[in-house]
Amino acid sequence: xxxxxxxxxxxxxxxxxxxxxxCSQTLNHNVMYWYQQKSSQAPKxxxxxxxxxxxxxxxxxDNFQSRRPNTSFCFLDIRSPGLGDAAMYLxxxxxxxxxxxxxxxxxxxxxxxxx
Amino acid sequence: xxxxxxxxxxxxxxxxxxxxxxCTYTATGYPSLFWYVQYPGEGLQLLLKATKAxxxxxxKGFEATYRKETTSFHLEKGSVQVSDSAVYFCALKNNxxxxxxxxxxxxxxxxxx
Numbered sequence: 032x033x034x035x036x037x038x039x040x041x042x043x044x045x046x047x048x049x050x051x052x053x054c055s056q057t058l059n060h061n062v063m064y065w066y067q068q069k070s071s072q073a074p075k076x077x078x079x080x081x082x083x084x085x086x087x088x089x090x091x092x093d094n095f096q097s098r099r100p101n102t103s104f105c106f107l108d109i110r111s112p113g114l115g116d117a118a119m120y121l122x123x124x125x126x127x128x129x130x131x132x133x134x135x136x137x138x139x140x141x142x143x144x145x146x
Numbered sequence: 147x148x149x150x151x152x153x154x155x156x157x158x159x160x161x162x163x164x165x166x167x168x169c170t171y172t173a174t175g176y177p178s179l180f181w182y183v184q185y186p187g188e189g190l191q192l193l194l195k196a197t198k199a200x201x202x203x204x205x206k207g208f209e210a211t212y213r214k215e216t217t218s219f220h221l222e223k224g225s226v227q228v229s230d231s232a233v234y235f236c237a238l239k240n241n242x243x244x245x246x247x248x249x250x251x252x253x254x255x256x257x258x259x
Contacts (some may be wrong), residue, residue, distance in 0.1 A: 037189075073235060073249035074190070121189050135247060137182075137189040 034058070036136035037122050042111050043144045052107040054122030054139045063105040064096045064135065065097060068123040072122055080105060081127055111144075148173040151237050152250035159257050165223040167237035167253045169210075172217065173203070175236040179203075179212050179219040180247070184233045193221075226257045 035056045044050040054063065062081050066074035078087045080099045089115040094116070096108040109116055149172045159165060171177065178197045182190040194203030199214035219236060236250040238249045 035189075070256075071252070073251050076246060077248075110259040123190075134180075134192060134195070137191065140187075143185075 035122055035124055035136050037120075037138040039142050040139060041142050041144070043146060044132075045106070045146050046110075046114065047111045049135075050084060050109050050112055050133070050143065052109075052120050052122075052143070054138055055103050055137075056122075056124045056136075057103070058124055058126075058136060059102065059125045060124035061102070062125045062127050063099060064123040064125075065105070066096075066123065068121055068140070069121040077107070106111050112143070112145045114145050117143055119143075131135045148177070148238060148240050149174055149223070150236050150248055152234075152253050154163055154251055154253065156194065156254040156256060158257070160259055161214055161228055161259050162225045165221070165230075165255065165259075167221040167228045167234055167236075167255070169219045169250060170217050171219065171236075171238050171249075173240050175213075175240060177240040178257035180212070180237045180239065181210055181219070181221050182235040182249075183206070184235065184238060184252070190235065221251045226255070227259055228257045231255055231257045 034060045038053045039078040064079040065077045076088050077091045094110050099105045119140045119142050121140045123135040126133045151170050154167050180195045181193040183193045186191050192204040196203040196212035202211045210219050210221045233252045233254050235252045237247045
């Protein structure tokens with residue numbers, strides 16, 4: 032089945048220790064998104080890629096970076112995690128065609144704990 | 147800017163009860179409207195959608211009708227099951243505003259046997 036895969040499902044890191052979260056997709060979608068979802072809140076878009084074109088949301092902290100080496104993979108790098116970065120991180124994909132972004136498909140999420 | 151408002155307090159129902167979760171929106175133009183469901187510890191799954199006024203989205207017994215006159219997209223189900231316990235997010239996507247999803251705050255549903 033075509034899907035969005037996130038690894039690991041649970042990640043524990045230490046305060047200030049860089050961490051990388053991974054997302055892969057078999058849908059061949061040209062757009063990939065990273066969201067941050069804190070407890071009992073709606074997902075908040077951090078950034079998205081259209082192919083290799085990176086689009087950062089205005090209020091995303093510099094501490095969050097992303098890489099997309101190819102169509103299938105996208106990484107979220109947190110350079111110096113703080114306690115406030117503990118959250119669920121959701122990856123999603125969609126296809127941009129005809130100037131319109133189609134439905135987003137979400138992965139299961141990675142829950143990040145910062146000690 | 148665009149916004150989505152949902153009932154924030156948790157909803158607790160007995161099995162087979164009727165469910166309504168209210169959702170209203172503010173947007174320019176003609177957004178598409180969505181309901182996503184998030185089961186415990188999981189990512190979001192698209193439950194249903196509607197792309198124009200008076201469209202009715204439906205899936206797994208859930209329904210929602212795009213009401214432009216009241217700017218609403220209320221989620222309903224005639225008979226809920228324990229397995230419907232989850233958090234439900236209403237969202238809109240506006241072609242006039244960068245095509246990104248704008249989410250409501252989510253409504254937690256708990257169904258008791």
